Amino acid sequence: MSTAAAPSLAAPQWDTDSTHWACGDDISVLPRIFEPGITLAVMTRRLDAALQASIAAQLNGTRGISWHWRGGVDQRLGDDLLRHLPAADQGAALVEDIRTIAEAMAYLFDTDTVGVRLRTLEGAMCPRFHVDNLAVRMITTYAGPASEWLPESAVNRAGLGAPHPDKPEPLRDPEAIRQLSIGDLALLKGGGWIGNEGHGLVHRSPQPAAGERRLLLALDPG
Template identity: 70%
Template sequence: MPPDCPHWAYGDDIGVLPRIFEDDITLAVMERTLPEALRDSVAAQLPPAARLDWHWRGAPGEAMRADLRRHLPAPDRAAALLDDIGTIASALAFLFDTETIGIRLRRLDEAMCPRFHVDNLPVRLVTTYAGPGSEWLPEHAVNRAGLGAPRADKPEIVTDPGAIGRLGAGDLALLKGDGWIGNEGRGLVHRSPQPAPGETRLLLALDPG
């Protein structure tokens, strides 16, 4: 997606993320390529049949890192992943001036939220460490009358399937929801992709405050 379209901002520097505070912006994405050490650390946490669904709410400090380490399948190979999650959580806490971050790290072998939807919270940061990234819709490709619980009489949400955007592995994306003051009815429409057979996603989601 080009960086100059109406309601999203893309860049390869962390300076793009504060653009989420702009009234018109509902998606701010820092594009990044995961370094080899981090890719290896991620892969080590995804052995076949291993479960991973970790939650945390609190300060993004050493207690958080220690708790996450205890829940990882391969804690001895987790250093790079722990460092990355710690850095992201601390940056998010600084950006939104809060000491509390809600964090979830989850392994997914199928789509978690396969239907396009809008979050009712103010904002969420997501990044995919492995597997396909989250999908989103530009406003011109959305029929918001189709959102919410599915019914036979509801129209299709997607008016232009070719316009569906997808985040890349490693991208840091701030998604503005309907709960952001002044953004009611304009939250970013997005969904979890369906992994291919045998494919696994590792998704990190963080909520400030």
């Protein structure tokens, strides 16, 4: 995968069909986030047995995970994460996967540092459809329900932001809600991306079932 160019300043064409997202099972789909008008790039993937076992081990106990890292993507990241896992003796596969993803993020955005968060969640972190006011974020769900998002045709942007009695619902069509799958690597372009103001991808956190926990990874470049 070659280093992607800087975000284009060209005015994007905001079609209401599938032209604003890209999906594929190869890492080459991720640089499409740099294309004007693309607000979501998803690499679909299946988690192998070793990684699934490592994830399950972290969720077997009662202790949650709330780990944050900002820095390089070298061995220090992996060592720090391992110290914060509930089942560190079974954490190698998960740590290796997160380091690989962080390295890809740093390479794609030509940065020496990344911000990384790994959290267990028992409720919806952001239950209302919203747009991130940053340039871009990568997310992947390791366990539990994955993030939901809306195609542009299903969004009423006048309803975004803090709820208010005078605001309409941001969701035009409940049947149009899309959902990522466990393991998917998704780049979400936000409102802070130059040239994408007012067109960030609209998404939300789903509500886990009673007794269910999500394990969510989020990465920011720089």
